[in-house]
Amino acid sequence: MNHDMTFPESGEGLLTTHSVYGAPCWVSLTSRDLEATEAFYSAVLGWRWRQAKLGEPFRIALAEGVPVAGIAAVAGMWQMAVAWTPYFAVRGADEAVSRAQERGGTTAVGPISLPPGRAALLADRDGASFGVWEGELFTDWEAWRTSRPAFIRLHTRDAFDAAIFYGEIFDWASGEGCCEVRYEGDEVVLRQEGEVVARIESGALGAAPDPAVRPHWQIHFAVRDVAACARAAERHGGGVLSLGGDEAVLRDAEGAQFTVTARRLGS
Template identity: 90%
Template sequence: MNHDTTSSTRKEGLLSTHSVYGAPCWVSLTSRDVKATEEFYSAVLGWQWRPARLGEPFRIALADGVPVAGIAAVAAMWQMAVAWTPYFAVRSADEAASRAQERGGTAAVGPISLPPGRAALLADRDGATFGVWEGELFSDWDAWRTKRPAFIRLHTRDAFDAAIFYGEIFEWASGQGCCEVRYEGDEVVLRHEGQVVARIESGALGAAPDPAVRPHWQVHFAVEDVAACARAAELHGGSVLSLDADEAVLRDADGAQFTVTARRLGS
């Protein structure tokens, strides 16, 4: 993003990624079928939909009118995995991608210009996929945090090593970003103003055949009724991988994995 764009964004009262640097700022689903994806998540999470600027295969999911997620029905067209991916706010997508690659990560897509910003799809040293976003935010960040995923969690082989990788890319320990990182028990926890926005835990296996136990970022959506979401997922072609009173791990009808978490656990 150039300085003119940043100034314009501030004058209009909209936030850019500069304001929440280093924090998760968006989640996006790569799917195969727009209509089927809309129907599934409308039934399970109660979302509404509007077109995205990028064209027909893309949609923006709304929760009570607030943009909360993006859908890109391009998995078959671009030969990409069906999966949820978190995006982190950065000042420069090109710099973030370079930092990731310098530290042993890889770039799958980009950086490329996607108005109103610039993005890259990356993978860390253990293969967990994540994105970076530079530019205007899709939603007011505070409103998104209220309606957003409760948090995102990285399942990886070594939480300490992963925290160093991501911390160096997003400058978590430098005081430059909007988040603080701490070690809490067996996890690394990223907080903004006391609220959890990301967790990193050890345990995933690098060469595991099951994607559920390979290193990956898991998106946790905050919901009022976990059991009702699990029932709706099964009724609409998805599956329930695990279920307890406060949390369920689900797969949608296309195979993308996500978690629904009781809203009170999101802090």
């Protein structure tokens, strides 16, 4: 499981997780080589960087001045996987962890105090890693939600079972959270104020679970030019796993996968 926990510093938040309860609210990457990671994502996504208060291996990625992601160059030091991890907003990290454990999930880290909030890293019943965050959010959270990342997608063996697991943790069906969940075609789709913030897929919902799928959350970043991002990824040591239409699945120089999706930024 990925053990990455990199967040913006205290004082940046305008809202708390209570206001966006149940929605994705942050993404973070575990890497090995900080300089290589910065160079790759600067070239592919145009990010800039600042050091996080957690120490030298940690960075906050900025897109047009907005904090959009955390980077923790600790994979080699802590024997961790290189991977992206999404975080969901919760009212209480302890309650969220208890709910996950009661439903067959596992806890890797926490809950621990990371001012201005508390966080935990977990895995669902099929092993897909995710985090929960309780506390202050970020400057201009609305810009983060609608631009970078565009949304997150869970690739899993059984979308219906996964939707029940996450829905019971984050109260998606109760009306208490900020999101609504419904089936749309072959996916379970989570929307916040009409905008898609997460998707869960396993192929056709009526089909048997696919044993070949290794469950994981994939981060989709909004970009202006998908093809240009794909070319930049290849030039800077990464790769293109798939490219078609308005979307490309890319691999960074250390192997972490992510998706770029065509979208008018700031919309």
